[in-house]
Amino acid sequence: MKNVLPMCAVLGAGCLFALEVDRRELERANATVEFENFAGTHTDVDSAAAIRRIGEGLASALRGGVAGDRARYALIHAVGPHTTNGFDADILIIGAQARVDHIDNIREIVAAYLSAAYGYRLQDARTIATFTTVYNAVYRADLPTFKARYKGVVTAHLSPEHVGIARRFDQWPGKTQLVIPLSGHSDALSAVDTGAISDKRVVERLREDPDKNVDLRKDMIDLKEREAQEGTRRAQQLAQQSQQAQERAAELSTQAQRAQAHADKTRREAQQAQQAAQNSPDPARTQEAKEKERVAERAQQEAQQAAHTAQKATEQAESLAREARSQEQRAQQKSAEAQRERLEVAGDMQRMMNAGRAKATHGAQEARESVTPCYGLKVVDAQHLLSEIVLVDPKTEAPLRSSSLRTVRNRLLYSEPHALVAIADTTGNGTVRLVHIDPKTLEVTKESTQRIAAQSFLLREEEHYYAVIDENGSHFLGRFTKNLELTTRSAAQVTPYTAVTVTPRGIMVQTKEKGMALLHTRTLADALPRT
Secondary structure, X not given: OOOOOOOEEEOOOOOHHHOOEOHHHHEOOOOOOOOEOOOOOOOOOOOHHHHHHHHHHHHHOHHHOEEEEOOOEEEEEEOOOOOOOOEEEEEEEEXXXXXXXXXXXXXXHHHHHHHHHHOOOHHHHHHHHHHHHHHHHHOOOOXXXXXXXXXXXXXXXOOOOOEEOOOEHHHOOOOEEEEEEEOOOOOOOOOEXXXXXXXXXXXXXXXXXXXXXXXXXXXXXXXXXXXXXXXXXXXXXXXXXXXXXXXXXXHHHHHHHHHHXXXXXXXXXXXXXXXXXXXXXXXXXXXXXXXXXXXXXHHXXXXXXXXXXXXXXXXXXXXXXXXXXXXXXXXXXXXXXHHHHHHHHHHHHHXXXXXXXXXXXXXXXXXXXXXXXXXXXEEEEOOOOEEEEEEXXXXXXXXXXXXXXXXXXXXXXXXXXXXXXXXXXXXXXXOEEEEEEOOOOOOEEEEEEEEXXXXXXXXXXXXXXXEEEEEOOEEEEEEEOOOXXXXXXXXXXXXXXXXXXXXXOEEEEEEOOOOEEEEOOOOOOEOOOOO
């Protein structure tokens, strides 16, 4: 049977419905395991219904202890009712003659089995089946781990070579013991221990996939939340039953006390009649004594029976109370697990959204950059180093547009978010200023109030620009904002052609009188004391 998972079912002793698959243990493995399925063409393909019937057939034989054929598909229902430490388990075996070659078919068989055996709805069963296969792949051949977590009745059926499931389809037949941990609870939501199959390692591995397996994890969270709700409902129901049982036990205890008091009374009367018969050997007295003895014996038997009944009622009430506490604890545990995992999923979803936005933004930026023209300076007057601004196609390097402004000075051009900054003569009469130029239209949009020396160097340092101001033939270093507003100027005169060098101790310039001078970066005052 191609494209289907084979299993044989061998069942251990114990009531099928007394256990639940221990989901917690199944969740303790690394979850996102890549299975290698058969990728060729099948000569025959089984229908989905036929695949599900395999799992359903295994469940139908659980009560008898054995189902299936070990050569193909088998199930071992391993339960140790007298052992409290460790998990019970169902062990699904893929025999050597099985032809299953796709992990989805294995999961479908497991899901059908869980639905038929424990009453899971199909969607929940499929969620558990997926986690179960991942769990078994993670712990493949790790017998020490199984021995540490499972009862001896389970591990007695396991071998170090075959426990778990391999990741390659050709290693499944005859080499697979798929372990499903049982929780010990009997309701249809909790047969499998969900915590075991979805622990931290499992979820971490699931999160390695690009989509973080969010949908699968949300299905498990939903199941756990319903487990918690059902546990709370069941705990309340059991608590009510326990209260009623306690009241009934108290009533029976009172009746038992009355019965014992009556038995004690009849015993005293019988003893008195016996004494009277011995003192006066009258046949009538003797007969009366025997009759009262029989009455006393019956009363004592009834008192003992009443006491036994009262004791049983008390034990039942205590048992119901313990089960109520157990259900409430499990409900709280499942609720806490679901809440923690829901927060983790929400965090992953937010991170994926952020990454998606960042990727989209980056892609849009790249797209814009791929079509947005580049700009540069083209020298049009080599003698005076005057330039125009040219827009160039970044793909072909072909010029797209040139600025009407052809007097950009000294081959210096800076870019701000909404403007290009340069030194230029915008009037044609030799009046040079700092200017803003629109990067799209290449037209001048703003000029500085101060005139700038025609030979001035232009330097951008952090949030400010430095250029040489021309005040009626006297020259000073000016500090400008990005909006071309003068914030301060040097007191010392500088040469119109001075270089402007930023050093750790200030700005070095060439002055008209002293040669070189070091100025404060912000105030442009002389940084060195002068005597």
